[in-house]
Amino acid sequence: MPRVEIRFPATHEGFAKGFEQLRSALDVERLEGAPRYNAELVFEEIVANIVEHGAVGGRILDVRVTLETLHDSVILTFDDDGVAFDPRGLADPVPSKSLEEAKIGGFGLMLVRHAASSLDYVRTAAGRNQLRVKVPRAAASAPGS
Amino acid sequence: MQLQLGKKVDGVLNVLLIGRLDTPGVDRIETQLTAQLVPRGERVTIDLSRVEFLGSIGIRMFITIARALARNGGKMVLYGAQPSVAQVLETTSLHNIIPVRSDADAATAVARG
8 A cells, every 4th residue: 555645834835845746646656537636636625725724823834645545545634733624514615696796715625525535534632633535546536426 | 837818809819728727826827817808808718628737726716807807898708628627617616607618619609799
């Protein structure tokens, strides 16, 4: 079971470097198609959320991401020392009927929920968020399917 | 991430986006795209055929620019998305508020109308 650990500060630069490392690891695993897209989508949305909303008072958070590649799935575990945040209970945004009233928030976690087959969350005793996201490797697992 | 402005034909401007609409990609083009389109209230078709990745930040960019365009009398139509990108458009129901078409001709007809 190949396992890769990526660690970076929750800054825009750290995010970009972390994403490069993830994509290199996915190249090594030869993950392609919808599962590849979904793994990148989950990383993009979860890390963007940590960078934008995870810190209080300008503190730079420590983000650790573990990638595990199984025969039927890819598991991404996000570990950060930001404010407690459990994304599992949030409802998808209601589709807007007009451009004028359209909301621009909430799509990221919606895409994660649609790309993943499961999300597990714990707030550790050490005060860290740990979110485990399982992305199926089956080709039919594109977001919204 | 790059953007290429095409010629305006019958009042409709075409814009080709190339690359990834993730956080760094949107950071690179959003200001330029807004400046090129919004002040003049352009009618614009956006070619997504060379966009490899679309995340929620790209969805937010399209909604923000399309709304500003509409307020200035313009219109945005998206077309040509690859299957994974099209799936993101569908999951977020973006097609309910911004027209999405499969090809340039169909998109141009909607932008003109």
